[in-house]
Amino acid sequence: xxxxxxxxxxxxxxxxxxxxxxxxxxxxxxxxxxxxxxxxxxxxxxxxxxxxxxxxxxxxxxxxxxxxxxxxxxxxxxxxxxxxxxxxxxxxxxxxxxxxxxxxxxxxxxxxxxxxxxxxxxxxxxxxxxxxxxxxxxxxxxxxxxxxxxxxxxxxxxxxxxxxxxxxxxxxxxxxxxxxxxxxxxxxxxxxxxxxxxxxxxxxxxxxxxxxxxxxxxxxxxxxxxxxxxxxxxxxxxxxxxxxxxxxxxxxxxxxxxxxxxxxxxxxxxxxxxxxxxxxxxxxxxxxxxxxxxxxxxxxxxxxxxxxxxxxxxxxxxxxxxxxxxxxxxxxxxxxxxxxxxxxxxxxxxxxxxxxxxxxxxxxxxxxxxxxxxxxxxxxxxxxxxxxxxxxxxxxxxxxxxxxxxxxxxxxxxxxxxxxxxxxxxxxxxx
Numbered sequence: 209x210x211x212x213x214x215x216x217x218x219x220x221x222x223x224x225x226x227x228x229x230x231x232x233x234x235x236x237x238x239x240x241x242x243x244x245x246x247x248x249x250x251x252x253x254x255x256x257x258x259x260x261x262x263x264x265x266x267x268x269x270x271x272x273x274x275x276x277x278x279x280x281x282x283x284x285x286x287x288x289x290x291x292x293x294x295x296x297x298x299x300x301x302x303x304x305x306x307x308x309x310x311x312x313x314x315x316x317x318x319x320x321x322x323x324x325x326x327x328x329x330x331x332x333x334x335x336x337x338x339x340x341x342x343x344x345x346x347x348x349x350x351x352x353x354x355x356x357x358x359x360x361x362x363x364x365x366x367x368x369x370x371x372x373x374x375x376x377x378x379x380x381x382x383x384x385x386x387x388x389x390x391x392x393x394x395x396x397x398x399x400x401x402x403x404x405x406x407x408x409x410x411x412x413x414x415x416x417x418x419x420x421x422x423x424x425x426x427x428x429x430x431x432x433x434x435x436x437x438x439x440x441x442x443x444x445x446x447x448x449x450x451x452x453x454x455x456x457x458x459x460x461x462x463x464x465x466x467x468x469x470x471x472x473x474x475x476x477x478x479x480x481x482x483x484x485x486x487x488x489x490x491x492x493x494x495x496x497x498x499x500x501x502x503x504x505x506x507x508x509x510x511x512x513x514x515x516x517x518x519x520x521x522x523x524x525x526x527x528x529x530x531x532x533x534x535x536x537x538x539x540x541x542x543x544x545x546x547x548x549x550x551x552x553x554x555x556x557x558x559x560x561x562x563x564x565x566x567x568x569x570x571x572x573x574x575x576x577x578x579x580x581x582x583x584x585x586x587x588x589x590x591x592x593x594x595x596x597x598x599x600x601x602x603x604x605x606x607x608x609x610x611x612x613x614x615x616x617x618x619x620x621x622x623x624x625x626x627x628x629x630x631x632x633x634x635x636x637x638x639x
Contacts, residue, residue, distance in 0.1 A: 213241045214325070215251040215285075217276075218340075219269045220259025222347045222396050222432075224292055228257045229337035231291075231321060236338055238327030244340040249284035253325065258294035260366055262534035269294045270306075277308035289313065291321060293366045315366060316352075335381040342586055344619030345392035345428075345602060346385045350378055350416065354398040355406075356435060358462075359473040359540035360505065360533065363398060370398070372407050375416050379423070386425035391619060392584060393426055394601065399435040414442040421452040427621065428584065430601060432458040436484055437476040444491040454598040455492055458527075460500035464519040465512035468505055471545065478519075485523060496599035498527035501561055504554030505533045506545035513557055520564055526572060527605050528565040530558045566631050569606070573629035580639060583608050583624040585616045595622070597634075606632040614638070 214235055218228040232242045243251075254276055258269035273290055280288045287310045295302060296315040303312055313321050322329040339346055353367040382393060395417070397403065404412030420429055429452055431443070436459055447453045463469055464478050488495060501516065520528065532554035535547040583595040586602065592609040593616045600606055610616070610624050616638070628635035 212239075213243075213251045214253045214255065215243050215246045215248075216255045216257065217245055217272060218257045219272060220257075220261060220265055220293065222394070223349055223398075224257050224259060225340065226337065226347050226349045226396075227292070227315070227318075228255075229340055230334060231255065231257075231318065232338035232340070233333065233336050234318070234322045234330060235325065235327060237330060237333065238322070238325065240325070240327070242338065244338075249279060251285050253287040253289065254279075254285050255289045255291055255321065258290060258292035260293035260297045261363065262531065262536065264534070266294055273302075273306055273309065277306055280308055289321065289324065291315070291317065293363075296366045297362070335377060336384055337381075339385070339388060339390070341602070342618060343389045344584065344586075345394065346388075346390045347394045347396050348378060348382060348385070348420075349373075349396050350400065350403055351397040355402060356399065356437075356475075357473050357540070359471060359544070360502065360536065362536040362539050365538060367398060370402050370406055372402075372404050372412075374407065375404075375412060375419060378416060379419055382420050382423055382426065386423050389425075389619065391425065391621075392428040392430065393420060394430045394432060396432045399433050400431060401435040401438060401440050403440075411440040411442070413440050414446050417443065417446055417453060418450065421450050427452060428454050428598060430454045430456055430598075432601070434459045436461060436481055437474065439484055441487070441491075444488060447495065448492045455495045456498070456599055456601065457488065457492075457495055458498040458601070462500065462502045463505065463508075463512075463516060465508070465515045468508050468512050471507055471541070472502070472505060473540065496526035498601070498605070499525050499529075501528065501530045502533055503530060503557040503561060504549045506535075506541060506547050506549075508533075508549070517560065517564060520561065521568070524568050524572065525565070526599060527569075528561075529604070530561045530565075532558045570629070570631040573606070573631070573634060576626045576634060577629055578626065580623055580625050581608070581636070583610060583622050583636070585610070585618055585620050585622060587618060588616075595624070606634065608634045608636050610636050610638060612638040 216228045236242050259265040279285050290309050291313040295312045299312045319329045351372045353370045354364045355370040581597040585593050585595040587594050595608045622638045624636035625639045626634050626636045
């Protein structure tokens with residue numbers, strides 16, 4: 209019996225989500241009924257797009273595979289397929305441990321996945337996607353892989369070396385997304401700083417962003433994941449002067465203590481980091497900087513951790529997340545450093561960082577009361593419309609709970625006066 213209904217389940221990051229959207233479009237062109245992240249049963253096939261980033265993410269992916277393997281045993285679904293980063297890295301182990309899966313695919317096996325379902329693969333439509341986010345925003349993956357050699361990170365083992373897409377292909381994809389109603393484009397990659405160097409011989413990020421901004425329907429462009437070493441400074445005038453480019457910069461720093469940065473192989477020092485932040489704030493007044501920290505790295509002393517806390521209190525990042533160190537097999541850190549802190553100690557340090565950031569976020573939010581911001585409306589919940597300012601990325605940052613006398617449709621922009629604030633979220637009224 210020909211399969212007709214397919215569910216694609218996505219684990220992990222927005223880069224995985226883009227891959228799932230490409231697969232959904234290819235299968236839909238093959239006359240399948242496709243859905244994303246459905247909790248229902250009765251599908252002829254389920255693809256699980258897995259994450260292999262750190263231990264917790266890997267465990268979530270494994271648990272999802274096991275849940276669907278049980279569903280297959282019960283007859284609730286037909287075929288079960290696994291794709292993505294975890295499958296790329298541990299395919300042989302997974303085939304042995306969870307043989308109920310019909311087939312495992314690597315991260316870059318799109319044609320093989322489509323062929324498995326007897327569908328004609330259309331490379332000419334590879335960057336057309338079935339958008340799974342709210343239709344007014346979408347992610348744009350501008351490159352694959354990473355040439356950095358951070359000692360804690362296993363991602364290059366799964367994604368390979370950095371490979372930029374051409375500006376022409378990215379503009380074509382953005383025009384396609386714009387025709388679908390997308391107004392906000394979120395540029396993503398393992399790291400944006402290296403964009404273009406491999407194919408053009410120099411960074412072309414600023415040029416890419418400028419060209420995207422010329423597409424009329426696109427109103428916001430947001431940058432995620434810039435590496436602090438060899439930062440592309442020519443992006444800063446674009447952020448400052450181009451009204452379509454959000455004054456928002458996601459730049460994971462991981463740590464600030466020089467001994468830890470050295471062992472992490474970040475190729476940047478505290479002094480260089482502080483100079484970089486100073487220059488960003490000077491060149492782009494009002495910019496919101498989001499960062500991520502990693503605590504509990506092997507050899508991180510109490511003094512290193514205290515230095516990190518003091519740094520966060522001093523800089524007062526607008527947005528900040530934190531991960532406890534995960535000792536990933538085959539990484540440089542795994543092979544060369546002793547993981548000397550317990551999971552409990554790592555989590556305690558992470559919790560301390562977030563307590564500091566919670567207070568900073570609350571204080572920064574209080575300063576926004578009575579100010580007016582341009583807000584994009586994402587959805588309606590009860591009596592509130594829920595939206596975001598240019599300083600907030602979907603799913604990871606705070607939101608604005610908006611009241612309005614007039615009906616607001618999803619995806620519209622509104623000028624909102626802030627009337628109240630919580631630790632991470634704001635309240636406002638349309639003016």
